[in-house]
Amino acid sequence: SQTIHQWPATLVQPVGSPLSLECTVEGTSNPNLYWYRQAAGRGLQLLFYSVGIGQISSEVPQNLSASRPQDRQFILSSKKLLLSDSGFYLCAWSVRPLRGNTEAFFGQGTRLTVV
Amino acid sequence: KNQVEQSPQSLIILEGKNCTLQCNYTVSPFSNLRWYKQDTGRGPVSLTIMTFSENTKSNGRYTATLDADTKQSSLHITASQLSDSASYICVVSALTGGGNKLTFGTGTQLKVEL
Numbered sequence: 001s002q003t004i005h006q007w008p009a010t011l012v013q014p015v016g017s018p019l020s021l022e023c024t025v026e027g028t029s030n031p032n033l034y035w036y037r038q039a040a041g042r043g044l045q046l047l048f049y050s051v052g053i054g055q056i057s058s059e060v061p062q063n064l065s066a067s068r069p070q071d072r073q074f075i076l077s078s079k080k081l082l083l084s085d086s087g088f089y090l091c092a093w094s095v096r097p098l099r100g101n102t103e104a105f106f107g108q109g110t111r112l113t114v115v
Numbered sequence: 116k117n118q119v120e121q122s123p124q125s126l127i128i129l130e131g132k133n134c135t136l137q138c139n140y141t142v143s144p145f146s147n148l149r150w151y152k153q154d155t156g157r158g159p160v161s162l163t164i165m166t167f168s169e170n171t172k173s174n175g176r177y178t179a180t181l182d183a184d185t186k187q188s189s190l191h192i193t194a195s196q197l198s199d200s201a202s203y204i205c206v207v208s209a210l211t212g213g214g215n216k217l218t219f220g221t222g223t224q225l226k227v228e229l
Contacts, residue, residue: 109158
């Protein structure tokens, strides 16, 4: 069966420090991978989308970047965190079909607080 | 641009009452539409999925409808319970050259009270 792992669960970082959140998927190949952010009281906002190794699409301009060094590994990074980067970050994956239904599976999320 | 809009933004109902959440989308080419439930501090969990040819689908007390012509969907919750308090997110999938792409609504925050 497929599983998705996201860590850490919570993180408190000072302004200006770097960030690295990791997400891995097991039990599937060539998944579509996503990073979402959910600010307090707001809906999910798609940050990055990847269809394959080294292929990253950015949905919104921001202080963050994403990388996909391996097929089932997706990393969210920042060189210098801002206060506005605080939020709940969710990694998700979906199968990449040519047609038919799709399903999105989410990790448990990372609560990031920038202080 | 693909968009998914949900209404109302928030809703408070009494336990035992029914409610209906709305989702309008402009996603093309349409593949399917899902409703997710997200408890506070947790990842979303899928409730239902509907393709172009499906008009309604139920999952326990949750019933989703889809009108692909008007590009509208609704999620009806029957006999609400306190545990239904959560954010309900509408997600529409589009088929692109690179695969499927998901567009998320901002969610409806539901609170069920005694």
